[in-house]
Amino acid sequence: MAEKLKIIPLGGLDEIGKNITVLEYGKDMIVVDCGVAFPEEDMYGVDLVIPDFSYLVANQKKLRGMFITHGHEDHIGSIPYCMQQVVCPIHGTAMTNGLIRLKLEEHGLANKVKLHTHKPGDTVKAGCFTVEFIHVNHSIADAVAFAIRTPVGTVVFTGDFKIDPTAKDGMTDLARLGELGKEGVLALLADSTNVERQGYTPSETVVAESLDRQFKNCDQRIIVTTFASNMHRIQAVLSTAQRYGRKVAVTGRSMENMLKVAQELGYLKVPAGAIVDLNAIKSLPKNKVVIVSTGSQGENMSALYRMAFSTHKQIDITAGDRIIISASAIPGNEKAVSRIINELYRKGAEVVYEKSQGLHVSGHACQEELKIIHGLLKPRFFLPVHGEQRHLQIHAKLANAMGMPPRNIRIGEIGTVFEFTGKTCKTNGTVTAGKVFVDGTGVGDVGSVVLRDRKHLAQDGMIVVCVNLSSQDGSVISGPDIITRGFIYVKESEELMDELRQVAVEAIERCGGKRRRDWATIKSAIKNDLSGYLYKHTKRNPMILPVIMEI
């Protein structure tokens, strides 16, 4: 029986972020992308969400390499966590590897992992797979799609992409995709992020033009915030600043890091003297200055946040400052962005952020662009990826409308094993896949129980009931003492505290007789009685923690 090609998404399906997909054939395995997701609002205290790497760990002998489409967090962010468990060579373009290197250094892994740098057009052999790098447009420089030759046919990963015919670094390589389509493509895995949007995503040059309008005739200080990773955008800011005789200063750690990497690798052309130190701008007239800042998503403690709330060490917002938000809020960040905009207005700044101003364009393909890709590649099978359920299904419909029969379109879940021959695609069971939470330095030690408790504590706080009971006869030796946190303003609730103590005493006494030394029963009596009493009197449900010490 011939081997089959397995394609196994371990992340990025039915969710936004933590994109990672396994390709496996016989004794060879490669991985495409290795991203993080950001915690949902009910994941209290969680810093990052990473994929479950169990399947890679179990198959590490097969692992021939990891291929990365581009340097955004949802495609590279989990690499250090993965490499702590399974080491393999990583392949990416120069910009992508520059960003991965920063991460590896931060985690002390720089010497452990080998990074291989390639250009669009290059092909890389990894076991029985041959991976071709294909230039695509995206909101970060040096993004690629992959055409992966496998023993049963060619698989194309678009990665995140759009089609920008006027991109400074050249349009997505449609010609090459067209050739692949003519040769025959077994399966396509394509970005679904913007599949709900009709038409085309506008070109990055639209933003450059809008920036020009904002700079023209502005005689005030200009502050621009955007995604630190969008070097095309930052290049446009630099060029516009130069045109209008303004010096550029940079604030925010990620922005500084990105700029450094991009400059070193030649992805950013900075005329001599164009960038100055943040402290140097104080001596310049306001109309000769641009500040490029982090904080476009309203992030707490970002440079823009600190400027808005007057906690930035070097820059104070002054009346008249023109603040250009060259970004749109990622779902979930709307309120945080609003909060900063309100503060900036309060300080008398002028804030330019409306969509109508053309100050931001998406990095993802809309419906018409996706149709072009489907039309060029004409794959036998299609797996929509990078999207929540609705994105995947709408993308499936789009492929269907392009003529692909529904049976050739597959929406799986993370962990689903898709098995391909040259002519068939079948799902064959699942492998371990899921969400692993990173909290501080802990990876995976916060799970559903801990989160449930945090949610409970967040909602109504907690009450600790401490009591010393006699080991002889279970009688109360001292206490019960009641301590609360996050429940109620205690100083104004002394009466309630007295009542709670009384309820606890009665609960202990009720457990007399033969159960008098059965601590578990006494604890549960205290819990039930207090909880019932509190719900009746306050309609609240704090966590109740009885502590019995035996003397």
Next chain:
Amino acid sequence: MAEKLKIIPLGGLDEIGKNITVLEYGKDMIVVDCGVAFPEEDMYGVDLVIPDFSYLVANQKKLRGMFITHGHEDHIGSIPYCMQQVVCPIHGTAMTNGLIRLKLEEHGLANKVKLHTHKPGDTVKAGCFTVEFIHVNHSIADAVAFAIRTPVGTVVFTGDFKIDPTAKDGMTDLARLGELGKEGVLALLADSTNVERQGYTPSETVVAESLDRQFKNCDQRIIVTTFASNMHRIQAVLSTAQRYGRKVAVTGRSMENMLKVAQELGYLKVPAGAIVDLNAIKSLPKNKVVIVSTGSQGENMSALYRMAFSTHKQIDITAGDRIIISASAIPGNEKAVSRIINELYRKGAEVVYEKSQGLHVSGHACQEELKIIHGLLKPRFFLPVHGEQRHLQIHAKLANAMGMPPRNIRIGEIGTVFEFTGKTCKTNGTVTAGKVFVDGTGVGDVGSVVLRDRKHLAQDGMIVVCVNLSSQDGSVISGPDIITRGFIYVKESEELMDELRQVAVEAIERCGGKRRRDWATIKSAIKNDLSGYLYKHTKRNPMILPVIMEI
């Protein structure tokens, strides 16, 4: 010295929601609106945010009445909380009072508070004030603006409004506003919600047309979700359903309540037999059924949520169901709405929600409509209200562009006292105003300390350290016992727990000598040592609660 008119916003300025404004002259005071705000995401466990009523309580002898523009929560939601502290007559239109009555009944206040019902065109005397009710369009029936005659001039409150020339209940009474403008308006307080948007808000009839398109040729079950209070919208659903021979069933408590009130008061025309019981639709063919449901904001446990997540007792979503979301997500609710849409897709339903489909229009005036109001009323002074800082400032700019001098435009904060003569407006100090949190049945017993603790608990959980110390010499009699919640998965962290116990013992021992019975010092030593140890080893910062019992 002649008396001055005081206008004091106690809510709704520099924030969204809890709209409430005081007008005071000599011995008379009236209040316009009395709404709630919904908690921000960092207000853990808070159910509602209401205004601080101290100023009303302190001046209750002056209070001649409360006037309500319309029945939305952000204009009526705090009435029961206010009436528990200060009782006064309430004046509103029939629909508004119907909704207020529901609230008063829920809080057992129905007999305590007198509701007076008026029609647009009516005028009501309250002390030295005369309040005229003026018809406006909004996303709830029976909304009004107020023209308030005061001894120093006329003050106009627009309330929430838009201008809908094709509204079923007639356009906003621009003619009357024009007359008032000719007579002379001292001050205008106008809705700023949509001031960021150019152009006009489309008419509600656009939605009716879009609904028709969705019903036409649909041979599946249709489920429509929208704001329960939007009776014009629900009337459109009913009429469309009738046109296509479909029976309507209703699910969700607030929808059922609203429908009852609206029907009783004649705001909803329901043909005989048009509405059927939810259980009755099971026997009808799918193409003869429409379900009208709550849940358009993705609310947990709303009817649509329960249908999507298969916990609705009567309705299961089945493949092919067409679900029409006739609403857009209020900022902050985007993710909750997304979550439901994804679940509906997963069940094979077709979900129609895109903005481009015209299935929702706002209830608030955009820039061109606001300009009409400013142009008609030509007030001497303008106070933008109902908006965050940016809305207020953009509205101020709009008024300025309409020719009003900046010195006549006033942006205050809640609690600011604006004093008017017939020709001047000065701010004169502030009165108590703020946010009061409602949690369960508690009003105001959760404040910043409790919220800070809840946030701390939510982030990293907590650790209780219990120890019995000798009252004689401070030696350890039993313990320390370590109990954690929301911190770490304990079963896999036994080693860490042992170390924590050890750190606690060492902290206690370190406090030997003369401080050995100084419990406060010992507690703080335990706290510091554990906290330092934990941050070093886990980069987490749980709340640490040392409990010392003296034996």
